[in-house]
Structures are given as C-alpha cells and as structure tokens.
Amino acid sequence: MTITFTPNGKGSPAGKLAEAELHFSGGPLDGLKLVGFAVWERRDGGRNVTFPSRQYTTAGERRSYTLLRPMDDSGAQERLRDLVLEAYKAHEAEMAGAEATA
Numbered sequence: 001m002t003i004t005f006t007p008n009g010k011g012s013p014a015g016k017l018a019e020a021e022l023h024f025s026g027g028p029l030d031g032l033k034l035v036g037f038a039v040w041e042r043r044d045g046g047r048n049v050t051f052p053s054r055q056y057t058t059a060g061e062r063r064s065y066t067l068l069r070p071m072d073d074s075g076a077q078e079r080l081r082d083l084v085l086e087a088y089k090a091h092e093a094e095m096a097g098a099e100a101t102a
Helices: 075-101
Strands: 002-007 016-023 033-041 047-050 053-058 061-066
Touching: 002 075, 016 075, 033 075, 047 075
Parallel strands: none
Antiparallel strands: 002 016, 016 033, 033 047, 053 061
C-alpha cells in the first residue's frame, strides 16, 4: 500500500492541508485505491486525519457516518491515522527538498 497526497491549493476549507488516497498493490485489492482521507492542521498546531465518510441529515442535524471502521481492535484506526501522518510528513520533506533544488 502506498499513500498519495493532493495538496489543498485552494486554502478552503481553512486548515485542510491535503487529500490522501491509499493505493493498493498486491493481494485482492491490487489496482484499487481508497479515497476520501484528508490531512488537517489543528488549531493547536497538531495534525489530524479524517477518514472517508458519508454525510446525512437526521432531525435537522447534519451527521457523518465513517465508512472505514475497526472490526474488533479500536486501535486499528489510530495505526492507520499515524501511517497517513508519517507519510504526509515525508511528503512535505520531499516537496521542500524539491523546492530547494528548483
């Protein structure tokens, strides 16, 4: 699996740094990608990853239903979130290096 990023060049919504996709190679998901992840800058300076979700309205209230959820291990989402954040950090370093050599 590789993680790819598309920078949020629009600046909107505020705090959104990039869209992320998981690209699968090998196994039954070979050649497929899972889209809908996003990397966000938090107000405290940290970063967060949101997972693919579907929005719906009930009783006049807008809610989200996360499409990728753990079966048994609640730490599974945190591990994936950490992987995406590590990959984004590497992506930023790579982009900074490319800008420095340009």
